[in-house]
Amino acid sequence: MVIYGVAIVAFCFFLGNFTGEVLGRIAGLNSNVGGVGFAMLFLLIAAEYGRPFLERNPSAVEGIRFWQAMFIPVVVAMSASQNVVRALSSGHVAITAGLAATLVSFLFIPLFSRIGGEEEPVSSLPEGSEKI
Amino acid sequence: MTAVAETVQKLFISNGLITAFLLVGVVSFLSGWVSRRFTKGMIHGSAIAILAGLGLAYAGGIFASGSKGLADIPLFAGVGLLGGSMMRDFTIVSTAHGADIRELKKSGLAGVLSLVFGVILSFIVGAATAVSFGFTSPTDITTIGAGAVTFIAGPVTGSAIGAGSDVIAISIAAGVVKSVTVMALTPFAAKIIRIDTPKTAMIYGGLMGTTSGTAAGMAATNPALVPYAAMTATFYTGFGCLICPSILYWIVLRLF
Numbered sequence: 001m002v003i004y005g006v007a008i009v010a011f012c013f014f015l016g017n018f019t020g021e022v023l024g025r026i027a028g029l030n031s032n033v034g035g036v037g038f039a040m041l042f043l044l045i046a047a048e049y050g051r052p053f054l055e056r057n058p059s060a061v062e063g064i065r066f067w068q069a070m071f072i073p074v075v076v077a078m079s080a081s082q083n084v085v086r087a088l089s090s091g092h093v094a095i096t097a098g099l100a101a102t103l104v105s106f107l108f109i110p111l112f113s114r115i116g117g118e119e120e121p122v123s124s125l126p127e128g129s130e131k132i
Numbered sequence: 133m134t135a136v137a138e139t140v141q142k143l144f145i146s147n148g149l150i151t152a153f154l155l156v157g158v159v160s161f162l163s164g165w166v167s168r169r170f171t172k173g174m175i176h177g178s179a180i181a182i183l184a185g186l187g188l189a190y191a192g193g194i195f196a197s198g199s200k201g202l203a204d205i206p207l208f209a210g211v212g213l214l215g216g217s218m219m220r221d222f223t224i225v226s227t228a229h230g231a232d233i234r235e236l237k238k239s240g241l242a243g244v245l246s247l248v249f250g251v252i253l254s255f256i257v258g259a260a261t262a263v264s265f266g267f268t269s270p271t272d273i274t275t276i277g278a279g280a281v282t283f284i285a286g287p288v289t290g291s292a293i294g295a296g297s298d299v300i301a302i303s304i305a306a307g308v309v310k311s312v313t314v315m316a317l318t319p320f321a322a323k324i325i326r327i328d329t330p331k332t333a334m335i336y337g338g339l340m341g342t343t344s345g346t347a348a349g350m351a352a353t354n355p356a357l358v359p360y361a362a363m364t365a366t367f368y369t370g371f372g373c374l375i376c377p378s379i380l381y382w383i384v385l386r387l388f
Contacts, residue, residue: 009226016225020370031288033370036221036343040228040363044236047229067226071358072178073156074223075348077215079185079315080159081203082344085193087308093276094302097261098309101254101280102317105339108253109325112246112335 005063008050012042141207148210155211159184179319179352185215186312224347224362231359232330239331243364246338251372254280254341255380258306263388270384272299276306277384278376282342283307285372292377311345318349327353330360337361341368 016039020032027033047054054061087098144151163181167173171180189201198204203212213219236243258280262273275295279286279302286303289295295303318336322328327336333350337360340346346365350358 009222009229013222013225017221024370024373027374031284031370031373033374034367035370036224037363037366037370039221039225040231040359040366043225043228044231044233048233061229064226064229067223068229070219071223071227071347072181072351072355073153073160074214074219075344075351076156076159076178076181076185077152077211078220078344079182079215079348080156080188080192080208081201081212081215082186082189082312083193083199083308084186084190084201084312085197086199086305087312088190091302091305093261093265093267094279094305095309096265097258097276097280097306098311099313100261101257101306102310102313102340104257105250105253105341106317106321106325108246108249108339109327109332109336112242112249112339113326113329113332 001057002059002063002066004057005054005060005065006067007063008046008060009043009064009067012039012046015039015042144207145209148208149213150210151208152210152214155208156181156214159188176319176352178355182315182348182352186316220344220347224343224358224366227359227362231363235330235360236334236363239334239360242331243334243338243360246335247341247364247368247371250339250341251281251285251368251375252380253339254310255372255376259384261306267299268388270381270388271295273388274376274381274384275299275303277380278372279303279306280310281307281372281376282369283311284369285376288373289376289381293381307342311342314340314342314345315348315352318346319352322349322353327357327361330357333357333360334364337364338368341365341372343369 017032017035019038020035023033024031160181163184164177166180167175167177192202192205196204200212202208255277259273259277262276267273271293272295274293275286275290278289283304286307287300290300290303327333337346343365346361350361
């Protein structure tokens with residue numbers, strides 16, 4: 001049943017967000033601390049332990065795959081509902097801060113991937129191995 | 133003729149989510165065509181679709197003068213539902229299925245390091261911007277710095293340390309600018325800085341942080357890498373909300 005897969009994702013979604021909310025409460029914040037990330041971890045664990053179940057119910061996997069495939073359309077809809085006008089007319093401070101934070105962060109990506117590569121010399125990623 | 137238009141409009145409005153499916157489908161189809169016809173596939177169809185989405189959001193924002201882009205036009209309200217945080221988070225969670233746990237473990241350390249460093253880096257850049265624009269109160273500097281982390285960390289921090297609503301508004305705007313910039317620039321930047329492995333995707337998610345921005349950026353670059361980038365990015369905001377109003381605020385207080 002396709003719905004089994006969808007329900008598994010939904011269950012992990014709530015479990016993860018619950019974890020995030022509880023952590024937020026413990027930290028004394030009025031916000032969710034990484035709920036979606038926890039949900040992703042739970043789904044990975046669920047798929048690992050539930051492998052026999054998923055093999056018996058291949059259509060359940062289709063239920064998960066469908067929502068994976070819907071990710072990009074959802075992102076397109078998300079970009080269409082951003083407050084772009086505000087971003088473009090928000091004054092120099094906001095625009096400078098947002099742009100600068102983005103550009104500086106981009107610049108550090110190559111640096112970080114190199115540091116990681118040195119720490120993990122056993123890494124045998126064929127296409128990912130550092131060429132420098 | 134007007135009767136036909138009215139009927140269609142009524143149907144679209146009362147079935148908002150279905151309207152969004154149709155609209156996004158059409159936008160994606162046209163974007164794919166533009167990608168093949170005008171860029172020979174060099175620029176990913178999804179990247180064009182996301183840029184088109186941002187363009188529509190701008191048009192919608194001008195037309196309806198609201199805060200949710202196209203979704204503020206009643207006819208397209210369903211776009212806000214399809215693209216809201218509920219569906220965004222649900223589909224992001226579903227992408228975890230099929231991610232390689234070994235890759236996550238192997239690059240976990242680099243991911244965590246980039247996450248910690250990324251939050252602090254964006255905060256410093258945001259705070260420095262605030263200072264250079266003449267802000268002197270530690271509360272304002274911290275709030276704008278947190279806004280450069282994400283548009284959620286900004287207001288959470290601002291309200292936690294008692295910033296004014298005008299400064300909180302600036303911090304949200306800074307976060308929105310970052311998110312939109314990440315969405316629009318990633319497809320082009322990814323090729324130059326080579327975000328092409330699970331590890332680089334995790335580092336990218338950890339450094340950029342904004343969930344919507346990184347998710348959209350990765351989707352338009354290489355959908356197979358989405359879960360790795362999203363995994364670190366989703367912890368970024370939480371970590372930002374954790375350290376901006378506490379440790380980082382404390383440091384700003386000592387400096388100013």
